[in-house]
Amino acid sequence: MSAKLSSMDFHPLRADLYLELHSRPFQVIPCHARITHIAVMITPEQRQQQFEHLQKLHRMLGEPWPEQEVSCYEHTIGPLRIRREVHMEFASYTFTNLETSEADPFTETGISPLPDGWLDQLAGTVVGAFHIEVRPSTQDALSELAFMRKYFEGMRLIGSSPQNGAARVLGSFQLHSDQFGRFMVLNHEMSDSQLGRLVQRLMEIETYRLMSLLALPLARDITPRLNDMDQKLATITQSLADNESLDEQALLAELTHIAARIEAYRAHSTFRFSATRAYHQLVLTRLEELREDEVSGHLTISEFMTRRLTPAVKTCEAVGERLEDLSRRVDRASDMMRTRVELAIQSQNQQLLSSMDRRSRIQLMMQHTVEGFSVVAISYYLIGLLKLVLDGLQDTGVIFNKSLILGVAIPVVMVLVFLGIRTIHHRFIRMARRQ
Known part of the structure; x- marks a missing residue:
């Protein structure tokens, strides 16, 4: 009794996979x-x-x-x-x-x-x-x-x-x-079947040959433009190697423009070049299946294809590889330019910090100077207030030596004001350090 598979779970593409080999x-x-x-x-x-x-x-x-x-x-x-x-x-x-x-x-x-x-x-x-x-x-x-x-x-x-x-x-x-x-x-x-296979291979060889050559005009059109971009990139790279004084922004803009053009060419040609490689491989496979013998005085189809088609395909592959190489070189040059710009920015930042540090020291010295004037000014106003108090006491009939008291109070007040300002100053420094 034969086994049945009707109850098993089949992949939805199972039938299509069987039919695919018989579709043509x-x-x-x-x-x-x-x-x-x-x-x-x-x-x-x-x-x-x-x-x-x-x-x-x-x-x-x-x-x-x-x-x-x-x-x-x-x-x-x-x-x-x-x-x-x-x-x-x-x-x-x-x-x-x-x-x-x-x-x-x-x-x-x-x-x-x-x-x-x-x-x-x-x-x-x-x-x-x-x-x-x-x-x-x-x-x-x-x-x-x-x-x-x-x-x-x-x-x-x-x-x-x-x-x-x-x-x-x-x-x-x-x-x-x-x-x-x-x-x-x-x-x-x-036989008729063998003849059908032979004719089918001939049709595929000629069709895939033409399809593979579609990329050749594109490769020829791109090549002069790649030469121009290659020369520009070589000039930029040499300038970076010579450590010349450069306009980094202008060079970065030029590199960005070159990179954009390369990506446009890659987007336009990648599929065509990939298709060329695939069609060329199909041509080579069909040529092997022919199993040719030479006809006296004539190139075989395989010899003709090898001599004419293969160099054309190699040209397309070379242009595709050159696009990839230029893209990598532009990326490296851009990285070098960005590194150069970052170093220049770091140098500017260091100079700016040094300048700020010098200004801070000058401001600190000015602050100490102002503190000295502040002690004198605050002491002057405090002595003035003390004199008004003493004048009021004298007017009420209290007898004392006002000049002596003011003379003694002046250095005492100045010392107290100085100590108070220093205490406030050190308190703010401690707060800044904690932050």
Whole structure:
């Protein structure tokens, strides 16, 4: 009796995790087929517009249309197979024309069966667009190459024999007069499933190659500005090293401006450079899966990509690393400037404290001087009061020597006043020390 799991608690994403590996199955392509692949960059709004446009295509062809969007949609309508895949920042359309025809290669393509005008109204920005002609091999290598070269408008070709010679692939990796790229696949001994996997890898190599190169114009645009900022930063750093007399506020403002520009470039380019690395890795993986053999007189696709694509990707990576390096250097220069400003402020504060200390000592000396005058003034007024008292006593008839009493009272009063002022002074000093 088999065990049942119906009572167990399942993760809500369990089914999606199983389906993810089967969400983009390889196509099965017959030996004679004409394929057109188009990669279109889209915004979230354009993604919905594209899905509605796909529904419109089904209505135009008299077929039931899909009700819900999926990451990979495939449907065959007569001789036309439609496949749409939605990726992170682009959507790809693969149109396969399965109708038998004796026409020359690229005369009829995968988009030939589409209704007039439908493709022109497709929302988004086209990045990659190319035709693939799949034909059976004649088993004659020389005649095959001569046959294939005729349909690439005299352009230099790149090609190989993938899967240990089971097929032959040639392409130019350039735009032709119809603004599409071109590839030709001659099948020697592949099954329809193997041919579908080979064609899928070719489409992914070309699409991911173009997507990875989107960062190259950005890197070229940023580089001269980085050179300018690098030179300014080097001048500022050298000035700090030479310990010159500097306008710290002006230099800090310049460093802040440089830091702001670097952060703006990083915000604008980080995603694009990261995407370039990811797409480049996908290209390398697909190239390994091709298992190419060399076709005499032609660069293999792997050799071409290594020679042309890898340096471009390395350039983008170098610019990204340079942005990070400049950001770190600006941070260090800013730290040095802030330290320099803080030391200058501390020096000013020390000078200010020294000046305040000198003024305090002068005020203390003045205070002692004023205390001496205060003793005399207070004693003078107290003796005056004592004289008034003695005058009043004399007027009442009391007999005494007023001059003698005043003479004796003057030093006594001055001593008492001095002691009283000193006591008050020391009391305030003790209060200040306790605080």
